[in-house]
Amino acid sequence: MPDVTLVQAIDLALGRALADDPTVVLLGEDIGTDGGVFRATDGLLARYGAERVLDTPLAEAGIAGVSIGLAAQGFRPVAEIQFMAFAYACLDQMINHAARLRTRTQGRLTCPIVLRMPCGGGIHAPEHHSESGEACFTNVPGLRVVIPSSPARAYGLLLAAIRDPDPVLFLEPARLYRSQREAVEDTGIALPLDRCIVLREGADIALVGWGGVVPDMLAAARVLADQGTEAEVIDVATLVPLDADTILASVAKTGRCVVCHEAALTGGFGAEIAARLAGPGLLSLLAPVERVTGYDTVLPLPRLEEAHRPSVARILAAAHRALAHG
Amino acid sequence: MPTEPVARFQIELTRFVAADGAALPPLPDFATDEKLLATLYRAMVFVRAFDAKAVALQRTGRLGTYASSLGQEAVGTGAASAMRPEDVLLPSFRDQAAMLGRGVTPLEMLLYWGGDERGSDFAGPRQDFPISVPVASHIPHAAGVALAFKLRHEKRVALCIFGDGATSKGDFYEALNMAGVWQLPLVMLINNNQWAISVPRSTQSAAQTLAQKAIAAGIPGEQVDGNDVIAVRDRVGKALDKARTGGGPTLIEALTYRLGDHTTSDDARRYRDDATVSPHWHEEPIARLRQFMLAQGAWSREREEAALADAATAVDSAMEEYLATPKRPAASMFDHLFATLPPGQASQRTELGDA
Numbered sequence: 001m002p003d004v005t006l007v008q009a010i011d012l013a014l015g016r017a018l019a020d021d022p023t024v025v026l027l028g029e030d031i032g033t034d035g036g037v038f039r040a041t042d043g044l045l046a047r048y049g050a051e052r053v054l055d056t057p058l059a060e061a062g063i064a065g066v067s068i069g070l071a072a073q074g075f076r077p078v079a080e081i082q083f084m085a086f087a088y089a090c091l092d093q094m095i096n097h098a099a100r101l102r103t104r105t106q107g108r109l110t111c112p113i114v115l116r117m118p119c120g121g122g123i124h125a126p127e128h129h130s131e132s133g134e135a136c137f138t139n140v141p142g143l144r145v146v147i148p149s150s151p152a153r154a155y156g157l158l159l160a161a162i163r164d165p166d167p168v169l170f171l172e173p174a175r176l177y178r179s180q181r182e183a184v185e186d187t188g189i190a191l192p193l194d195r196c197i198v199l200r201e202g203a204d205i206a207l208v209g210w211g212g213v214v215p216d217m218l219a220a221a222r223v224l225a226d227q228g229t230e231a232e233v234i235d236v237a238t239l240v241p242l243d244a245d246t247i248l249a250s251v252a253k254t255g256r257c258v259v260c261h262e263a264a265l266t267g268g269f270g271a272e273i274a275a276r277l278a279g280p281g282l283l284s285l286l287a288p289v290e291r292v293t294g295y296d297t298v299l300p301l302p303r304l305e306e307a308h309r310p311s312v313a314r315i316l317a318a319a320h321r322a323l324a325h326g
Numbered sequence: 327m328p329t330e331p332v333a334r335f336q337i338e339l340t341r342f343v344a345a346d347g348a349a350l351p352p353l354p355d356f357a358t359d360e361k362l363l364a365t366l367y368r369a370m371v372f373v374r375a376f377d378a379k380a381v382a383l384q385r386t387g388r389l390g391t392y393a394s395s396l397g398q399e400a401v402g403t404g405a406a407s408a409m410r411p412e413d414v415l416l417p418s419f420r421d422q423a424a425m426l427g428r429g430v431t432p433l434e435m436l437l438y439w440g441g442d443e444r445g446s447d448f449a450g451p452r453q454d455f456p457i458s459v460p461v462a463s464h465i466p467h468a469a470g471v472a473l474a475f476k477l478r479h480e481k482r483v484a485l486c487i488f489g490d491g492a493t494s495k496g497d498f499y500e501a502l503n504m505a506g507v508w509q510l511p512l513v514m515l516i517n518n519n520q521w522a523i524s525v526p527r528s529t530q531s532a533a534q535t536l537a538q539k540a541i542a543a544g545i546p547g548e549q550v551d552g553n554d555v556i557a558v559r560d561r562v563g564k565a566l567d568k569a570r571t572g573g574g575p576t577l578i579e580a581l582t583y584r585l586g587d588h589t590t591s592d593d594a595r596r597y598r599d600d601a602t603v604s605p606h607w608h609e610e611p612i613a614r615l616r617q618f619m620l621a622q623g624a625w626s627r628e629r630e631e632a633a634l635a636d637a638a639t640a641v642d643s644a645m646e647e648y649l650a651t652p653k654r655p656a657a658s659m660f661d662h663l664f665a666t667l668p669p670g671q672a673s674q675r676t677e678l679g680d681a
């Protein structure tokens with residue numbers, strides 16, 4: 001079982017999907033000969049040919065729209081958007097069409113597409129290359145929004161996204177592309193969608209987040225453990241549909257919760273989790289729900305980028321505030 | 327047959343200096359202006375030195391990802407030299423030649439690519455747009471700037487530069503169409519460097535030329551040899567004049583070649599071999615103008631050495647200034663969010679320290 005990075009796990013899952021299902025086609029800018037600017041499709045053109053792995057002209061709205069047409073015809077397109085900022089050009093197609101083709105035609109036409117893309121900061125990338133725009137999509141009924149945080153979860157969740165009969169936005173935290181390696185066996189076994197993943201159990205406080213902040217939550221949990229506090233760490237993994245039960249069960253046990261994400265605070269998806277906790281979870285809470293997020297300002301260029309991120313120190317400070325209650 | 331031809335078009339290519347530097351008369355008047363030629367030459371030499379330094383800084387961890395314009399220096403240099411100060415430039419991420427030509431400072435360029443927003447607060451061309459990273463997204467802005475000039479009856483022109491890849495996006499077609507409908511004072515300049523990262527021009531579009539995309543929008547389109555700075559300056563200048571005097575927009579496709587990687591994050595050997603690239607070194611713009619000037623007796627070894635030395639000195643001093651510029655306090659990330667920072671954000675700003 002080879003140790004692979006997250007981006008290699010994506011490549012592995014894409015190769016597996018191409019091998020298993022003749023209706024799977026990949027399309028996107030520079031995904032062919034170049035193997036994708038992050039190499040997520042490395043080697044796939046050579047193995048599966050130009051009718052399964054399509055380099056597109058530079059046109060994100062077109063990529064999303066063409067995928068919808070392919071899907072309605074029985075293909076399973078997996079489109080790469082080179083960076084999340086450029087998926088904003090796909091909003092029209094994703095919101096007005098992908099998300100509602102099934103509803104509009106009462107199930108006659110469906111849209112099993114995956115739009116995958118790197119997201120998030122932390123790689124000192126140029127302007128518009130570090131977006132955490134998940135909340136633009138989580139408010140769209142009919143779209144699934146999935147974001148893995150480890151190579152194994154990337155492999156299993158991507159296979160699940162491709163096999164899912166409906167459109168999935170698949171977000172790949174760029175800072176995790178090469179930051180860790182783990183053994184990923186190419187078994188073809190998908191992980192369940194629509195489930196939060198408990199990465200660490202603990203009875204004192206829940207740390208809930210996704211994507212690029214997951215390693216920071218785990219690091220914070222290790223510090224807290226040294227301080228005698230056991231944190232439960234939950235990788236939300238599928239934002240929509242949200243597995244609120246897992247989060248509510250955790251908070252029923254811990255009574256305290258810190259929600260973390262890179263995206264800005266206001267209207268971030270953490271607000272949805274906080275709202276669930278304030279609803280069905282209210283009577284379990286021993287402390288106000290804390291949110292550690294990007295600030296409500298334009299993501300700064302790399303010189304100040306780190307100061308914008310939810311750091312381990314900020315997660316710890318929030319956890320200490322929550323623990324200080326009652 | 328009950329059919330008849332209803333539309334025909336032709337696309338012209340302009341070149342005044344051949345790849346080997348030979349003059350292809352009749353030349354425009356300015357081609358005998360030794361001082362002007364020297365200015366254009368020195369500007370291109372400077373851009374090449376700047377690009378080389380920026381790449382070196384990136385390689386040593388002192389600059390972010392950078393898109394060199396190696397081999398394409400004539401496009402922006404020629405275009406900017408044809409503009410008037412009151413015109414407005416809307417550049418892409420590979421347009422340091424045009425931006426420097428407009429008076430953006432090398433320090434500002436380095437700050438931007440080094441990850442500091444102050445690099446987009448140009449002291450010189452105050453109305454020029456910042457670099458557009460989302461490909462083609464600035465072309466409609468250029469149409470808007472041009473519409474403003476038109477509505478105010480100003481004799482000014484917007485000039486927008488973008489790549490061959492950009493002409494595949496809806497933003498491009500939408501702006502082109504509006505420019506035609508409203509006859510805007512807009513010049514759209516394609517830096518056709520034959521590549522959009524790994525995608526060659528041949529698979530970017532099935533059209534024979536990119537210039538002919540203009541025809542569909544009812545505006546003139548033409549090609550210019552983008553490695554011939556005299557031709558670029560002449561054709562962009564004519565298009566600017568035309569737009570300035572109410573003659574409407576023009577699309578100009580400058581034919582050039584990306585001699586380097588797409589950016590410092592790219593490894594072009596993955597998708598094109600050296601044998602594909604090397605012939606294009608015989609067409610590059612700096613040697614071409616040098617050969618041309620030498621043949622006219624308008625250049626010398628001393629001037630060449632001075633141009634190189636001056637460029638190196640200026641680039642080094644910009645680099646030193648850049649490296650000595652301290653990063654700003656973190657709280658500054660809120661400084662220009664809104665005209666007045668709302669209280670909610672003001673408290674977040676406080677969390678970052680009160681600088």
Ligand SMILES: Cc1ncc(C[n+]2csc(CCOP(=O)(O)OP(=O)(O)O)c2C)c(N)n1
Pocket residue numbers: 029058060082083086420459460461462488489490491492493517519521522523584588
């Ligand atoms: C909308 C958008 N999609 C994708 C990218 C990523 N990207 C940056 S440059 C580039 C290729 C651009 O090609 P071209 O327009 O020919 O300009 P060049 O880089 O050759 O100067 C791509 C795909 C981007 N910046 N913006």
Ligand SMILES: [Mg+2]
Pocket residue numbers: 489490491517518519520521522523
């Ligand atoms: Mg190009």
